[in-house]
Amino acid sequence: MNTYPSQDHWFPVTQVRKLKKNKPLAVAYYGQSVVLFRDGNKIHALKDQCPHRGVPLSTGCLKQGALECPYHGWTFNGQGQLTSIPGDPHFRAPKHAFIDTYAVCEAHGLIWLSLNQVKHNPPFIPQVHASHIYSTQTGIIEANCVDIAENFLDALHTHTVHTGIIRNNSPKRHACHATITHHANGYQAEYIEEKKQTGLVSRLFGSHIIKGIGRIHASGILELEYYSKKGIALSVVIYLVPETDKKTKLIVRTYAFGHHYLNYLKMWAMFPFQYIAFIQDKRILETQQNALNNNADFKPMITGTDLMRPYIIKAFQNDIQPTHREKQLLL
Secondary structure, X not given: OOOOOOOOOOEEEEEHHHOOOOOOEEEEEOOEEEEEEEEOOEEEEEEOOOOOOOOOHXXXXXXXXXXXXXXXXXXXXXXXXXXXXXXXXXXXXXXXXXXOEOEEEEEOOEEXXXXXXXXXXXXXXXXXXXXXXXXXXXXXXXXXXXXXXXXXXXXXXXXXXOEOOOXXXXXXXXXXXXXXXXXXXXXXXXXXXXXXXXXXXXXXXXXXXXXXXXXXXXXXXXXXXXXXXXXXXXXXXXXXEEEEOOEEEEEEEEEEEEOOHHHXXXXXXXXXXHHHHHHHHHHHHHHHHHHHHOOOXXXXXXXXXXXXXXXXXXXXXXXXXXXXXXXXXXX
């Protein structure tokens, strides 16, 4: 099973503020170790390994816009070209690159990479970006992207994993009408519940919410949107950045409508609940991954209530087909 999103896209790997002017930064991306560094206002991305003795270049330093290996002092420019070998009086800089380079760009406060040198598709940004305030958090979950995406798009685990926070684990559940459809770059599920969610978060912050939408993009981006009668009241965008097939970085942006100071207070008040929910998801997903690591032959069962998993896999394979499916659930 393919556990990676399609590579034909830009992926954010870190926040812009985390890349300092005079210090390289190591990131992991699709099983590749990458070093980021600045040369003036330009960002470069190289394979994080000196071709001489294999030392990570991210452990070195910057000198006059070049990246210096900490072992023998070899230096490389942003095009991966060797620019100096200390101790060699006959050194001449070769024209060809010694190190693999990656397409890199800066947009919306994030640094984006592409393995396939993507240039025609701009980095993804949600429609609410300009109209909503937002906060950004990052985290690591040692699990594969398919299982993580399913977790965040699945409503039925919230009763047991997030008991009391998102929903109560009560035998008395209410009806929910779910509709799964396609969009230009993936699939989405719309949830309209007969009653309000029973957890503390809904009672404190979501009494005005009338429907929710969970969306998967082929690039591994998730959108969780919560609507009031006035439109999108809250949106959570989760960028899944696969570091390996069993380890994923999450860059999570929470958008709240408007720029009134009360909305800033609301986001601040919501953060502890989001953090607790993240830790709960991390715990169950890593427990699941550890079990899968010990049983390579395991095949997951897919039932009628597993709404989004088949579509997550399709999206990761860039298999976007016209879809309209309706399902009744009990939440």
